[in-house]
Each structure stands twice: as C-alpha cells, then as structure tokens.
Amino acid sequence: MIKKILATFVFLLIAVPAFADVNVITAYPYIKDIAERIGKDKIKVTSLASGNWDPHFIIPKPSLIAKARKADLLIINGGQLEIGWLPQIIRQSNNPNIQSGNKGLLDLSNYVKMMEVPTSVSRSQGDVHPNGNPHFVLDPYNVPKLSKAISEKLSIMDSANSNFYKNNNIAFTKEWMLKLKGWSNKMKPFSGTKVFEYHRLYDYFLARFHLVYDGALEPLPGIPPTAKHLEDLINIAKKDNVKFILQDVYHPKEASKFISEKTGVKVIVMPQDVNAVVEAKDIFSLFDNLVNKITG
Amino acid sequence: MNKISLAVSIFSVLLTFNAYAENEVKTTPIEKEINIKEEPKSVDDTDKIEDKGQVFDNIDDRTLQLNKNTTDASTLTISSPFAQSSFVPDISLILDSSYAYRNITNNAFDGLITPSFRGKAGFPTNGFNLNYAELSLASTIDTYFDLMAVLPFSTSGVAIEEAFINSRSLPFNFQLKAGKFRSSFGRLNSQHEHSWDFTDAPLVYSAFFGGEQLNEKGVQINWLAPTDTYLLLGVEGLQGENEASFGTKGFEVGKNKFEEVNKPNLLVAFAKTSVDIENLTILGGLTFAGGGKRISESNDDKTKITDFDGSSKIYAGDLTFKYFFDSYRYLSLQSEYMYRSLNGINYSTKDNLSSDSEQSGLYSQLIWRFDQLWRTGVRFDMLNKNDIYENTVNINSPNNLMRYSAMLEYNPTEFSRIRLQYNHDRSKYADTNLQPVNEIFLQLNMAIGSHAAHAF
Known part of the structure; x- marks a missing residue:
C-alpha cells in the first residue's frame, strides 16, 4: 500500500511539469499584463505586488514566498525598485530557477535607457536609485521594448512556442504604436x-x-x-x-x-x-x- | 515485477506527453517585424524601438582597436586586469547607542535575579552606552551558495554573532543553512536586534536563552511545502551550548563525574504558516527544541540549579496579526508563548536531588505605525509558570513575574531610528524580595552601507 502511494507521489512529481504552462511571476501588475498579452494561454502569470501600493515598499508577506516558490520565470522591473522587498522573497522561495544569475530571472531595466542616472550617490540625497529613475514604464515608447524582452525570454524558455510569442509581440506592438499616435496627438x-x-x-x-x-x-x-x-x-x-x-x-x-x-x-x-x-x-x-x- | 511495470507505465505516459507537446508546435512563420518609422524625439536617441542586436562591424579588422588606443601614449599604461572591486560583498555597519536611566544603581541591578530562571541578558548601564557596532557582510559565493556574516563590535571586542551559508540551488524547494546562525525558533529569535520593535528582548527570551537568544553552530534544512498557502517546515541540528536551557560542559562533584556531552546536543523542529485576509496578514509558528542539559556552576549559589544533568524540552508557539492600512501604516499584534520542562538531577557535595521543573512565559506586543516616520507600541511580558520540584517537592518559586513596556519611535528615514522606551519591570528579585525596576531608554540605531532587506 505504502509503495503504491509512494509510486503515485513520484509519478505526480514527474508527470505534472509536462502538463504545466510556463509559470510566470511578475514583480508588478503592469508586467503581468504585458506578459499575458505575449504568452496568452501558454503561460500562467501572477503578480507579487498590487498596483495601489508604493512600489518601493511592497510588504514582503510570506504569501509572496509561496507564490515565488513555483515560478519558472520571475520578471522584475529592476533598477533597484524592488531592492527593499524582493531579495528576501527570492532567497526564501527555495526556488533555484529565479535566483540571480539563473535563467528564470528577467530584469526589464536592462532593456531601456534609464534617465536621471546620478553621477555621484550619497544617502544624504535621500532614497536615490544609483542606476537612475526606475519608473521607466511610464514612457509609452519603452513598453514595446519591454514586451520584446519578455517575448524573447519566453521564446527561449519555451522554444516550442517561440513563434507564438513572437507573433503575439508583433501584434501587440502594432496595436500599441497605433494607440501611441493617439496619445501623442492628445498630449501635444x-x-x-x-x-x-x-x-x-x-x-x-x-x-x-x-x-x-x-x-x-x-x-x-x-x-x-x-x-x-x-x-x-x-x-x-x-x-x-x-x-x-x-x-x-x-x-x-x-x-x-x-x-x-x-x-x-x-x-x-x-x-x-x-x-x-x-x-x-x-x-x-x-x-x-x-x-x-x-x-x- | 511490479516495479518494472510501474517504470514502464511512467515512461510510456511521459512519452505520450512528449508527443503531445511536439504536436502542439504549429510552426507558423514569424510575421515580418514591423519597423517603427515615427522616431521619438526626446528622452534620448536610443529610443528606436527596433533592437538591432549585437553587431560587430569589422570584427576581422583587429588593428582598429590598436589604432584608437595607441595615439595617446598614456592610455597604454592604464590597465587593471586583476581588479576585483566589483566583487566586494554587501557591507553595512549598524551603530546602536543608548542613554539609559534606571531607578537603582548598576551594581544593584546586576545583582538581581529572575528566580529559578538561569538566563540573564546583558543590559545598558545607567548613562551612555555603546551597545554595538554591527558589521555585516553578505554576498553570493557562487551559483550554489550565499554567505552572510554578522560581526558585532563592542568596546570589549568582536563577536561572531552569525556566520553561515545557505544553499540556493537545492531541488524540491529544500534549503540548507550551515554555520553559526540564529535558530528559526519562534518569531523573534531569527530577527536581528535592530529590527526588533523594542530595545530589549522579551522576558521569556532572556529567561530561556540569556542575552543572545538561541544562536548556535549547526545546520538547518528547511522545506517550503508545495502548497498555495505558505508552509515552511524545518529541522536544525545544533551544538546546544546555550547554558540557559541546554549546555554541554562536564563536571565533577564528589564521586559523580560527568564528561562533556556528545555534540550536537540540540534538535529544533519548526513549522510556520501564513495566510492573508484582504489587508490582514496572519503568521503563525510552532517550534520544538529538545536536548541535553548539563551545566556546572558549583561556586554560584544564586540560583537553585547547580551542577545539573538532565534533559530540556521547549515547546513554543507564535502568532502575529498585521493589518496594513496602506504602504506606510499598520497595526501589528505579535505574541509568543514558550513552555519548558527540565528533568534531571542536581548534584552537590551534600546530596543529589532529583529536579523537575515546568516553566513558561509569554509576551504580547501591539505596534502601531501611524505615520511613515512614527511608530508606537506597548508590550506585556510575563513568566507565568515557575514550578520547580526537588525530590518531588515544589519549592514554591515565585510565578507570574511581569513587565510592562511602552515605546515611541521616530524614523527620519529607513536608515535611522530614534526610540524612547519605558519599562516597568516586576520580574526581578533581590534574594527573596521583589525589586520593582523602572527603566527609560533613549536609543539611536543607525545603518550605513548596503544592508539586505528584512523579511516580514
């Protein structure tokens, strides 16, 4: 009997990953939304933070550790926006995929040019971000760069669906650039x-x-x-x-x-x-x- | 036979999945990438949406590099091929100093005891104190391990409070910790002093573990359960040298001779879980710590327990409710209860007494962060049970030892803290008489450097 239970358990451990979509965890809701537009039904996305809290001081609730545990891919804003809350979550997640240096971590700040990079840094200047202002998503021209990075990453992680991700990104970018024109006109x-x-x-x-x-x-x-x-x-x-x-x-x-x-x-x-x-x-x-x- | 058929069935199922996955690949061609013609004119010139990728022009022309650099002779000498400064670990220094006022002298306070509890914490003396200057170093070692060391400096020297590694690549959500570290016992034990809500440890912590909490050499293995709810299980094998509750030293009294206890001498097992209900987070934990207890203090008559050999078991439960109003304001109610049973024999030159004790204590604290910069809180401490049986006779040690504390904090930034705390302590005795103690602390806690974010 015990053998049977054990066998079933082992079977589940081996078999479950074959069903699963790419499990994506994002630091913030905007990343979740972009990722969902690229991955659609091929990925499952959860955001750690909710959008109405200070992104610098997200509360590192233990429930976030449980979410990070099963991630195949963690997508962060980067630029040290998460420095006050995410490192502990990653360390305690006991998940090798998303540790820095491993392939399951994508830092979006690598794909945009940051503004206001300080030439010298001191805490006498307040909470300065040494890499520049990390709120880059609010430049709508940056959004397609982020979606492209996400689509490339998903293509590598789930190469079987590589073209699916790339095409979704192209469709998204097209739609985005159209909207962008409208926003530019309104803002002129x-x-x-x-x-x-x-x-x-x-x-x-x-x-x-x-x-x-x-x-x-x-x-x-x-x-x-x-x-x-x-x-x-x-x-x-x-x-x-x-x-x-x-x-x-x-x-x-x-x-x-x-x-x-x-x-x-x-x-x-x-x-x-x-x-x-x-x-x-x-x-x-x-x-x-x-x-x-x-x-x- | 059974095993083979099982293996075959697993294998065939896997193959089916594989085939299924392969069928899924519909090789639709990638659409022609769009070029964004409208060129943005501000922010900077790198805003072209098209990512050109890495292009190495003239990769074969190796003279290009030389041509550029040799025009100025000085550039030929600028080189630091072995510089490793980018691998400097995260370094931080936390300075904790305080002004203390107490209604009795330092000497008188030092002479006080908590009856039948062996643990005693260090304390800030009347006047100005440099409590510690805590240097901490942390970095990833390699792809497999992280290292963290906490080295508090004081005017009397340096200590290694913690120095441990933890794994970062174990499969199945396991993590290994090894070295000297604060045990994951209870709620407060694994937190560093500077992240506590009060200047001093709760009574029950000092009474059971002395001044440094349960902090030992050993290993921990923890496992994050594959559930949507946070559930962490762990065990620790520790040296068990903490003499307030354990201890390993040998001793000799009359004809009785005890060698040093075999180490590791202490096993800790813990479980922690947490749920969120809207903006309320509940975190609870259960811990067991069990080990041998052997201590020797033949020249010390202050406590009843001298030259003791036996075993010690501690059962602890902790529960935290934390409600967040917004990103900066919260209300937190944190409580811990610990029960300890000590069973063994007290050896002395006169006689040997069987000694069994049941002791317990708890604390409960309410913290209100009512502003980005301000926090206030109250704490209630109690050692509620203190039953010591010598040869099965209760020696009637005083119980229900209490302390009341209140604090107000101003945090100019997350790197600096100014705290005012008041204690009314009714847990200390001068011989057999209760000596109420009133204490006021004004504490400064300041951090520089790169210090890792704190856990919940």
Missing part, C-alpha cells in the same frame, strides 16, 4: 506645461510628452514634505505658473491639497501602475487614464 497641446510631482514617478511620461518638471513635494526622494519645502513650492508655483500637481495614489494627499488651496494649482491623482486606479485595468487603459487625467 500640453507641451511645455509645468508640473509638480509628489515623488519623481512620472518623469519618463513628462519627458516623452514635453511636460516640464518644476519640483517635487518630497524635499528628497523618500522624505515626506516639510512645511518649509511646501512654502518654497508655493512660491515657485506662483512664479512659474505651474499647472498641475501629479499626486500618486499611495502617498498622503494633504500636502498636495495644501499647495492647491494656496495657489489654485490643480491636483490630479495619477496611476503609476496597472490597478493603481480602477480605470487603469491594463497597460492600455493605464496610459489612456494618464493621458485623460492631463488632458481633462
């Missing part, structure tokens, strides 16, 4: 508009559409606003005719409201990831929402 009149941000989350989006960053509510990255700093911003807002305060969904909104009350500058709550706001259901509607928030 806002070229040169000056904005504040709470944290420098939207710099890639601003640079792409020629909006001008004129200050952050955080005096330094990761440091909450101080009274003195807000006074300075109020003066800048009046002098420079700042149009918007770009507020993310997860930081307290009091400081933005305070400046808005003193200056009349409009506060707009911008998503930074899929599911950050209800309207941003996927990577397309994320950018629809970003663009609509600016263009009103």
Whole structure:
C-alpha cells in the first residue's frame, strides 16, 4: 500500500511539469499584463505586488514566498525598485530557477535607457536609485521594448512556442504604436506645461510628452514634505505658473491639497501602475487614464 | 515485477506527453517585424524601438582597436586586469547607542535575579552606552551558495554573532543553512536586534536563552511545502551550548563525574504558516527544541540549579496579526508563548536531588505605525509558570513575574531610528524580595552601507 502511494507521489512529481504552462511571476501588475498579452494561454502569470501600493515598499508577506516558490520565470522591473522587498522573497522561495544569475530571472531595466542616472550617490540625497529613475514604464515608447524582452525570454524558455510569442509581440506592438499616435496627438497641446510631482514617478511620461518638471513635494526622494519645502513650492508655483500637481495614489494627499488651496494649482491623482486606479485595468487603459487625467 | 511495470507505465505516459507537446508546435512563420518609422524625439536617441542586436562591424579588422588606443601614449599604461572591486560583498555597519536611566544603581541591578530562571541578558548601564557596532557582510559565493556574516563590535571586542551559508540551488524547494546562525525558533529569535520593535528582548527570551537568544553552530534544512498557502517546515541540528536551557560542559562533584556531552546536543523542529485576509496578514509558528542539559556552576549559589544533568524540552508557539492600512501604516499584534520542562538531577557535595521543573512565559506586543516616520507600541511580558520540584517537592518559586513596556519611535528615514522606551519591570528579585525596576531608554540605531532587506 505504502509503495503504491509512494509510486503515485513520484509519478505526480514527474508527470505534472509536462502538463504545466510556463509559470510566470511578475514583480508588478503592469508586467503581468504585458506578459499575458505575449504568452496568452501558454503561460500562467501572477503578480507579487498590487498596483495601489508604493512600489518601493511592497510588504514582503510570506504569501509572496509561496507564490515565488513555483515560478519558472520571475520578471522584475529592476533598477533597484524592488531592492527593499524582493531579495528576501527570492532567497526564501527555495526556488533555484529565479535566483540571480539563473535563467528564470528577467530584469526589464536592462532593456531601456534609464534617465536621471546620478553621477555621484550619497544617502544624504535621500532614497536615490544609483542606476537612475526606475519608473521607466511610464514612457509609452519603452513598453514595446519591454514586451520584446519578455517575448524573447519566453521564446527561449519555451522554444516550442517561440513563434507564438513572437507573433503575439508583433501584434501587440502594432496595436500599441497605433494607440501611441493617439496619445501623442492628445498630449501635444500640453507641451511645455509645468508640473509638480509628489515623488519623481512620472518623469519618463513628462519627458516623452514635453511636460516640464518644476519640483517635487518630497524635499528628497523618500522624505515626506516639510512645511518649509511646501512654502518654497508655493512660491515657485506662483512664479512659474505651474499647472498641475501629479499626486500618486499611495502617498498622503494633504500636502498636495495644501499647495492647491494656496495657489489654485490643480491636483490630479495619477496611476503609476496597472490597478493603481480602477480605470487603469491594463497597460492600455493605464496610459489612456494618464493621458485623460492631463488632458481633462 | 511490479516495479518494472510501474517504470514502464511512467515512461510510456511521459512519452505520450512528449508527443503531445511536439504536436502542439504549429510552426507558423514569424510575421515580418514591423519597423517603427515615427522616431521619438526626446528622452534620448536610443529610443528606436527596433533592437538591432549585437553587431560587430569589422570584427576581422583587429588593428582598429590598436589604432584608437595607441595615439595617446598614456592610455597604454592604464590597465587593471586583476581588479576585483566589483566583487566586494554587501557591507553595512549598524551603530546602536543608548542613554539609559534606571531607578537603582548598576551594581544593584546586576545583582538581581529572575528566580529559578538561569538566563540573564546583558543590559545598558545607567548613562551612555555603546551597545554595538554591527558589521555585516553578505554576498553570493557562487551559483550554489550565499554567505552572510554578522560581526558585532563592542568596546570589549568582536563577536561572531552569525556566520553561515545557505544553499540556493537545492531541488524540491529544500534549503540548507550551515554555520553559526540564529535558530528559526519562534518569531523573534531569527530577527536581528535592530529590527526588533523594542530595545530589549522579551522576558521569556532572556529567561530561556540569556542575552543572545538561541544562536548556535549547526545546520538547518528547511522545506517550503508545495502548497498555495505558505508552509515552511524545518529541522536544525545544533551544538546546544546555550547554558540557559541546554549546555554541554562536564563536571565533577564528589564521586559523580560527568564528561562533556556528545555534540550536537540540540534538535529544533519548526513549522510556520501564513495566510492573508484582504489587508490582514496572519503568521503563525510552532517550534520544538529538545536536548541535553548539563551545566556546572558549583561556586554560584544564586540560583537553585547547580551542577545539573538532565534533559530540556521547549515547546513554543507564535502568532502575529498585521493589518496594513496602506504602504506606510499598520497595526501589528505579535505574541509568543514558550513552555519548558527540565528533568534531571542536581548534584552537590551534600546530596543529589532529583529536579523537575515546568516553566513558561509569554509576551504580547501591539505596534502601531501611524505615520511613515512614527511608530508606537506597548508590550506585556510575563513568566507565568515557575514550578520547580526537588525530590518531588515544589519549592514554591515565585510565578507570574511581569513587565510592562511602552515605546515611541521616530524614523527620519529607513536608515535611522530614534526610540524612547519605558519599562516597568516586576520580574526581578533581590534574594527573596521583589525589586520593582523602572527603566527609560533613549536609543539611536543607525545603518550605513548596503544592508539586505528584512523579511516580514
């Protein structure tokens, strides 16, 4: 009897992987959405983080370890965005595939050019990212680069379906470039508009559409606003005719409201990831929402 | 025969799967890659969507490289072919210093005991303290192992708090840990002091394990169960030299002579599991630690346990509820309970007494992070059971020893922490009299360098 049970167990261990799709875990929901568009029914995707939390400080819940355990492929944003939460999850996952240096880890930051790479780094500058601003997904021109990297990776890992992934990526990129044209047209009149941000989350989006960053509510990255700093911003807002305060969904909104009350500058709550706001259901509607928030 | 037929059937099923997988390959040709003509004009010039791949122009023309570099004589001398600086491990230094005030003198406090509990933690003395400057080094060794070392420096020297390797490539979700490390016993035990919510360890930890928690040389093997719910099981084989609960030293009293205990002397087994309900995370664990206990302190009359030989078993349970309001604010309720039974014989020059004890303690703490920069919390400590039987007679050691603590923390960044803590301690005795102790600590805990992220 025991032998039979043991045999069944061994059989399951061997046989199950033959059924399974590629099990993909992503750090953030936007990566999940892109991956699903490339892999469709050939892969199974789970995102570790949810979109409405601070991407720098995702809580390393033990349930995330259980999710990471079975991953064939872990796709991360990279650029040290996950440094505060993901390394422990990977270490405790007891999953050789996704350890750094192994083939089941894909770092998307390798496939884009990062902005704001500091020439010198010190913690006196706040939570600086030595590799540059890691919020690169908000440049819509970066999205096809990321989808391409994902499609290439899937093609290698599951070579039997290589053409499937590549064709899906081509179809996605075509659709994306069409949408991109629409967004560019809508954003054109806002070229040169000056904005504040709470944290420098939207710099890639601003640079792409020629909006001008004129200050952050955080005096330094990761440091909450101080009274003195807000006074300075109020003066800048009046002098420079700042149009918007770009507020993310997860930081307290009091400081933005305070400046808005003193200056009349409009506060707009911008998503930074899929599911950050209800309207941003996927990577397309994320950018629809970003663009609509600016263009009103 | 059975085995062979089974093997054949497995093999044939596998073949079928293989064939199935191969059939799935529909070799649709790749569509012609699209060229994105509209060229983006900002951010930078690398934004062309088309990835050209690596192209080595003129790969055969090896003179090109030389031509470029030899034009300036100085470039010929710039070379550091053996530089290894990019392999420097993650290095961090954590400095912990405090100001302490206590209602009794350092000497008087040092003389206090927790009746019938052998463990005693080091403590910050009245005035200014440099508690530790903890150097930690961590890096991947190679594709198979990671290494981590924690070396606290103090004014009296350096210690190796932890130095261990863990595997990164074992199959079937196993992981091996070896070296000297904090046991995965309970909840708090494996956490470093700087990630605790209070300045000092809970009473039950100090009473059962002394000042360094359960931190031993040995090996751990843990297994993450293939379930959707987090379930971690592990066993540790440890030296068991912690004298507060175990101990291995030999001794000689009168005619009785005991050699050093064979090591490893301690087995720890643990299970941890966790579930999420919306924004609430519940983490629970059960631990068993069992080993020989042999200690010798013939010249010390302060505790009843002297020259003891026997065995020790500890059963522990921990439960944490942590509710997250948002990325920066949470409410956490963390509790641990430990029960220990010690059975053996007390040897002395006069007589030998059988000694059996049942002792237990718990703590429960509520922490509220009410702002990105601020936390506050309260803790309740109790050693609730303290039954010591000598020759089956209860010696009536005091039980229900309590301590109450409260703290307020300001964290300017995640690298710096200023903490104010108050303790009202009713667990310490001067001989047979309770000596209530009031303590205030103002603690600074600061980190520089690259320090690995903390676990949940």
